[in-house]
Amino acid sequence: YMGAVEGFALGSVLQRQTGGSGSGLNEYRSFADGMHGWASREDGVYATDDGGATGHLVYPRSAVRVARVTPSSGMIAVGDRSSKCGCRQVRLWTATGGATWSRTKSAVGAGFTAAAGTLWWWRGATLYRAKQWPPARGGLKGVRVASKKGAILDVQPVPGGAVALVTR
Secondary structure (H helix, E strand, C coil), X not given: CCCCCCCCCCHHHXXXXXXXXXXXXXXXXXXXXXXXXXXXXXXXXXXXXXXXXXXXXXXXXXXXXXXXXXXCEEEEEEECCCCCCCCCEEEEEECCCCCCCEEECCCCCCEEEEEXXXXXXXXXXXXXXXXXXXXXXXXCCEEEEEECCCCEEEEEEECCEEEEEECC
C-alpha cells in the first residue's frame, strides 16, 4: 500500500458537462413543491424554480443530503458521509434561497428531510421536527415526535407530516 488513491473512468464519462443531470437518489434532490427543488451535483447544489427546466447554483460544493423545505429555505449536509457518527458532516441551513448559509449543530443524526413545511431529522429510533422553521435567532431547536426501539432507516413526507421506516 503506497497511500495513494487512483480512479478510472470511461472517456464518455470524463466528457460529461459539470452541472449536468445529477443523481436519482432521494438524498441528492428535494422539492418543496412541484416547482421549487434542489439537486446536489458534482460541482455544487443547484436550485430550480420552474420544475427543473432551468437551475442556478446556490452552494458551490456538492452535498451528501439536501432538503428544500420551502421555496426560500432548506438544509444541506456537506462533508464526509462515510463516518458512522456523521460527525465529519457540516449541516447548513438557509432562509434566503441560498444567498446566505448558517451552520448548525442541531439536526444531527442519520439524516433529515423536508415534510409538511418543516424540517425533520432522526437519530437512532428517535424522530424530531423543527420547533420553528426557518429557525429563529436562537438557532435550530427540535421537538421529539416519536421514539421507538430499533433504528429509523428512512423518513418520507406524507400529507400533514412524515412517516418513518423503523427496524423494530
